[in-house]
Amino acid sequence: MCAIVGIYGNDNAARLASLALFAMQHRGQEATGISSSCDGKIHTIKNRGLVSDVFKESALKILKGNMAIGHNRYSTAGGDSILDAQPVFAKYKLGEISIVHNGNLINKDEVRKDLIDKGAIFQTGMDTENLIHLIAKNTKDRLRDRIKEALQRTVGAYCFIVQSRSKQFVIRDKYGIRPLSLGKLKSGGYIVASETCAFDLVDATFVRDVKPGEMLIFSEDYDEPESIQLFEPEFRPCAFEYVYFARPDSEIDGKNVYTTREHMGKALALNDKASTVKYDMVVPVPDSGVPAALGYAAQSGVPFEYGIIRNHYVGRTFIEPTQEMRSMKVKMKLSPMKSLIAGKSLLVIDDSIVRGTTSKRIVRMLKDAGAKEVHFRVASPEIKFPCYYGIDTPNKEELISNNMTKDEVCKYIEADSLEYLSVDDLVNAIGGDRNYALESFDGDYFVK
Numbered sequence: 001m002c003a004i005v006g007i008y009g010n011d012n013a014a015r016l017a018s019l020a021l022f023a024m025q026h027r028g029q030e031a032t033g034i035s036s037s038c039d040g041k042i043h044t045i046k047n048r049g050l051v052s053d054v055f056k057e058s059a060l061k062i063l064k065g066n067m068a069i070g071h072n073r074y075s076t077a078g079g080d081s082i083l084d085a086q087p088v089f090a091k092y093k094l095g096e097i098s099i100v101h102n103g104n105l106i107n108k109d110e111v112r113k114d115l116i117d118k119g120a121i122f123q124t125g126m127d128t129e130n131l132i133h134l135i136a137k138n139t140k141d142r143l144r145d146r147i148k149e150a151l152q153r154t155v156g157a158y159c160f161i162v163q164s165r166s167k168q169f170v171i172r173d174k175y176g177i178r179p180l181s182l183g184k185l186k187s188g189g190y191i192v193a194s195e196t197c198a199f200d201l202v203d204a205t206f207v208r209d210v211k212p213g214e215m216l217i218f219s220e221d222y223d224e225p226e227s228i229q230l231f232e233p234e235f236r237p238c239a240f241e242y243v244y245f246a247r248p249d250s251e252i253d254g255k256n257v258y259t260t261r262e263h264m265g266k267a268l269a270l271n272d273k274a275s276t277v278k279y280d281m282v283v284p285v286p287d288s289g290v291p292a293a294l295g296y297a298a299q300s301g302v303p304f305e306y307g308i309i310r311n312h313y314v315g316r317t318f319i320e321p322t323q324e325m326r327s328m329k330v331k332m333k334l335s336p337m338k339s340l341i342a343g344k345s346l347l348v349i350d351d352s353i354v355r356g357t358t359s360k361r362i363v364r365m366l367k368d369a370g371a372k373e374v375h376f377r378v379a380s381p382e383i384k385f386p387c388y389y390g391i392d393t394p395n396k397e398e399l400i401s402n403n404m405t406k407d408e409v410c411k412y413i414e415a416d417s418l419e420y421l422s423v424d425d426l427v428n429a430i431g432g433d434r435n436y437a438l439e440s441f442d443g444d445y446f447v448k
Contacts, residue, residue, distance in 0.1 A: 001027050001028065001074045001102070001245050001390055001391060002027055002028045002071060002072055002073055002074050002086075002100075002101070002102040002103075002194070002390075003021060003024035003025075003027035003028055003071065003072040003102065003193070003194045003195070003198075004069070004070070004071050004100040004101070004102045004159060004161055004180075004192075004193070004194050005020040005024070005069065005070045005071075005100075005161075005191065005193045005194070005198060006067075006068070006069045006070075006100075006161040006163070006168050006170060006190075006191065006193075006218075007020075007067060007068045007069075007185070007189060007190070007191055008066070008067045008168050008189055008190050008191075008218040008225075009066055009067070009185075009188060009189030009190060010066055010185055010187060010188050010189035011066050011188075012187070013036055013063075013065055013066050013067050013068035013189070014034050014036045014060055014063030014064070014065070014068040014070075015060050016068075016191065016202045017034050017036075017068040017069065017070040018034060018051060018055040018060065018070065019198075019201045019202050020070065020191065020193050020198035020201065020202055021034070021051045021055075021070045021071070021072050021198075022051045022052060023195075023197050023198040023200070023201045023247075024072055024194055024195055024197065024198050024247075025050060026245075026247055027072055027074060027102075027194060027195070027245065028071075028072035028073045028074030029050060029072070029074070030048065030073045030074060030085075031046060031047060031048045031049065031072075031073040031082065031084075031085035031086075032046065032047070032049070032050065032051045032054050032055070032070070032071065032072050032073065032085070033045065033046025033047070033054075033070065033071050033073075033085050033086050033087050033100075034046070034055065034063055034068055034069070034070040034071075034087070035063075035068065035069050035070075035087040035089060035098035035100075036063035036064060036065040036067065036068040037065045037067045037068070037098075037163060037164070037165050037166070038064040038065030038066075039065075040095075040165045040166075041096065041165065042089060042096045042097075042098050042163065042165060043062055043063055043064070043065075044087055044089045044098060045059050045062060045063060046071075046082070046085040046087065047082065047085065048082060048085065051072065066189070067163065067168060067218070069087055069098060069099075069100050069161045069163045069168065070087070070100065071085075071086035071087055071100040071101075071102075073085055073086060083123055083124045083125075084124050084125055084126050086099070086100050086101065086126070086128060087099060087100045087163075088100075088101075088124065088126065088128050088129055088132055090132045090136065092132075092135070092136035093136070094143055094146075094164070095164060095165050096164070096165055097132065097135065097136075097143075097162065097163070097164055098162075098163045099128060099131060099132060099160060099161070099162050099163070100128075100160070100161050101126075101127075101128040101131070101158060101159070101160050102158070102159045102178050102180075102194055102390065103156060103157035103158035103159060103177065103178045103389065103390045104127065104156050104157055104158075104388060104389055104390045105127040105128075105130060105154055105155065105156035105157075105158060106155055106156040106157075106388050106389070106447060107153075107154075107155040107156065108127035108130055108156070111130045111134070111153055111154075112127075112130055115130065115133045115134070118137070120133045120137070127156075130154070131150055131151075131154060131160065131162075134146075134149075134150035134154070135147060135150050135162075138150065143162075143164055143167070143169070144169065144217060144228075147162060147169055147171070147215070148215075151171065151230060155447065155448075156173070156388070156389065156447060157173055157175070157177035157178050157238075157389035157390045157447070158171070158172075158173045158178070159171070159172050159173070159178045159179075159180040159194065159210075161192065166219065166220065167217060167219040168192075168217070168218040168219075169215060169216070169217055170182075170192050170210060170215065170216040170217075170218070170225075171214070171215045171216075171230070172210045172211065172213070172214055173212065173213070173231075174212050174213035174230075174231035174232065174233055174234050175212055175233075175234050175235065175236040175437070175446070175447065176209075176211070176212030176213075176233065176235050176237050176253065177236060177237065177389050177390070177437050177447075178194070178238065178241075178389075178390055179194055179195060179209070179237070179241055179246070179250075179252045179253060180192060180193070180209065180210040181193060181194075181195070181196050181199075181206060181207075181208070181209050181210065181251075182206075182207045182208055182209070182210055182216065182225070183196070183199045183204035183205055183206050183207055184204060184205050184207050185202060185203065185204045186203045186204065186205065187203065190207075190218060190225060191204045192210065192216070195246055195247060195250040195252070196250045196251045196252075197246075197247040197249050197250040206251065209253050209254065211227075211229070211233060212231075212233040212234070212235050213229055213230050213231030213232060213233045213234075214227060214228070214229055214230065215227070215228045215229075215230050216228075235434060235435065236435055236437040236446060237252070237434060237437060238389065238436070238437045239427070239430060239436040239437060239438050239440075239441075240380075240387070240391055240437075240440060241257070242255070242257055242260045242261065242429075242430050243261075243264075243351050243352055243379065243380045243426070244288055244351045244352055244380075245391075248261065248288075248290075248291055253434075255430060258291050259291075260429055260430045260431070261288075261291035261292045261295070261351070261379065261429075262291045262292065262294060262295035262298075263295060263428075263429035263430075264291075264292045264295065264379040264380070264421055264425075264429040265291065265292030265293055265294060265295025265296035265297075265298075265299070265349060265379055266295040266296065266298065266299040266429075267421055267425040267426075267428070267429050268292065268295075268296050268349070268378075268379060268419065268421055268425075269295070269296040269297075269299035269300040270299060271419065271421075271422075271425070272300070272377070272419065275417075275419075277347075277375050277416075277417055278345060279302065279344075279345040279346060279347040279373070279375055280302075280303075280344040280345050281302065281303050281304070281305040281307065281340075281341075281344060281346060281347070282302050282303065282304045282305070282347045282349065283304075283305055283306070283307035283308060283341070283346045283347065283348045283349070283366075284304075284306070284308070284348075284349050284350075285308060285334070285348060285349065285350040285351075285362060286306070286308060286309070286310040286334070287310060288350075288351040289349045289350045289351050289379065292349050292351065292379035293349040296347070296349055296377065302347065305337075305340060306337065306340075307336065307337050307340055307341045307346060307348075307366070307371075308334050308335070308336055308337070308348075308362070308366070309334070309335045309336075309337060310333055310334055310335075311332060311333050311334075311335070330358050330361050330362070331361070334362065334365065336365055336366055336368075336369035336371075338369045338370060341366060341369055341370060341371045342369065342370030342371070343370060343371075343372050344371060344372055345371075345372050345373040345374075345375070345416075346366060346373065346374050346375065347375050347377060348362065348363070348366070348374055348375065348376050348377065348415075349377045349378075349379060350362070350376070350377075350378055350379070351378070351380060352378060352379070352380045352383060353378055353382075353383065353400060353401065353409065353413075353420075354383055354398070354399065354400070355398055355399070355400055356400035356404075356409060356412055356413055359376065359413040359415075360412060360413040360414060363376065363413050363414045363415050364414055367414070373416040374414075374415050374416055375415065375416050375417045375418075376410070376413060376415040376417070376418045376419075377418075377419050377420075378418070378419070378420045378421065379421055380420065380421055380426060380441070381420050381421055381422060381423045381426055381441040382401035382406070382420050382441065383399050383401055383402075383440045383441065384399060384401050384402045384440075384441065384443065385399070385402070385439055385440055385441070385442070385443040386398075386399065386440075387439055388439075388445065388447075389437065389439065389447065391440065400412065406418060406419075406420070423438060423441050423442060426438075426441070
């Protein structure tokens with residue numbers, strides 16, 4: 001669930017790219033990087049850590065030029081080596097090239113083995129590097145043609161930005177699984193970013209979403225990006241963007257994330273109308289559970305209260321690579337409001353349950369703080385299947401709902417009751433006008 005950004009036609013390209021990456025820090029915290037192009041040469045700086053730590057003024061002075069691409073890393077393929085940070089840079093017959101990628105290529109091992117058999121030498125463990133080799137080994141005279149043919153062998157979820165010394169190529173897979181939007185900078189030039197929340201910080205106006213199967217080409221030849229439809233669209237946007245990953249102030253494919261989460265909470269409340277469960281307040285698990293809890297409270301008429309306080313200097317727990325780190329961050333991040341919840345029955349709302357360990361810690365923390373009862377509500381369906389399209393849930397064994405019934409999960413997390421949103425209610429909450437990617441919930445692996 002990485003973040004990518006491309007800036008074209010602005011003399012402060014790298015600085016604007018760093019601001020956009022800062023706005024999208026929630027999509028990846030392992031590493032960050034930017035490549036800029038100036039005077040026919042590409043300069044790249046990347047390192048482990050947060051955007052604000054890596055891109056100090058000294059780094060931005062090196063990244064000159066009017067075009068830049070950037071990346072925040074959240075690993076689904078590769079390792080934690082600095083070599084597995086992006087952008088991925090290479091020199092080849094047509095010059096220099098740099099690539100950033102959000103998504104996951106499901107045929108990566110097959111393609112990589114074939115390339116290695118033909119003499120390719122890989123520097124990283126990332127699926128993104130496959131595209132570099134496929135482009136470099138092609139014999140076409142134009143980069144756009146090499147990219148087109150390389151994508152014929154690229155299967156999975158992807159948003160790519162490919163930067164040469166003078167052009168940028170932006171590609172979204174034909175399913176549009178991962179989000180990508182185009183904006184126009186008020187200071188001149190264009191921006192492409194994973195989320196529209198990046199546009200506000202760099203003072204850009206939203207133009208449109210990049211279409212599924214589309215390639216945009218930014219060059220000096222045209223005042224506006226050139227558009228080529230590479231593949232017939234089969235639109236299947238990822239529902240999990242609305243459930244958890246995207247920032248609530250982003251518009252993902254025309255739908256406001258905050259509003260969709262509020263609708264999810266209202267649907268939970270409507271489903272609870274026939275329940276005999278009584279509670280004194282609706283408490284969100286901050287921050288991603290807040291809009292759903294507000295929706296639930298509005299629908300049910302039960303007061304919304306911040307019964308859990310979040311330390312905002314601690315990052316997101318789901319995207320931490322190990323269980324030990326996730327558990328420690330939960331403890332560091334969330335604190336109960338003891339004076340508010342003592343002796344009260346709580347209706348607690350979270351966006352999802354993946355492994356169950358975080359939910360268990362939250363319930364125990366609230367009961368230790370004096371809560372009389374904790375009724376847990378989840379603003380998404382049960383996650384029973386691993387996702388191979390860019391979410392790091394690779395093994396069924398990690399998914400608690402794959403191994404336990406709802407009642408068993410309730411007992412495991414020590415809640416007094418547990419309810420999930422149904423798949424139909426989730427789809428209706430986002431907007432029932434589309435065929436969404438729901439593989440985590442229904443096991444429909446539509447990318448073959």
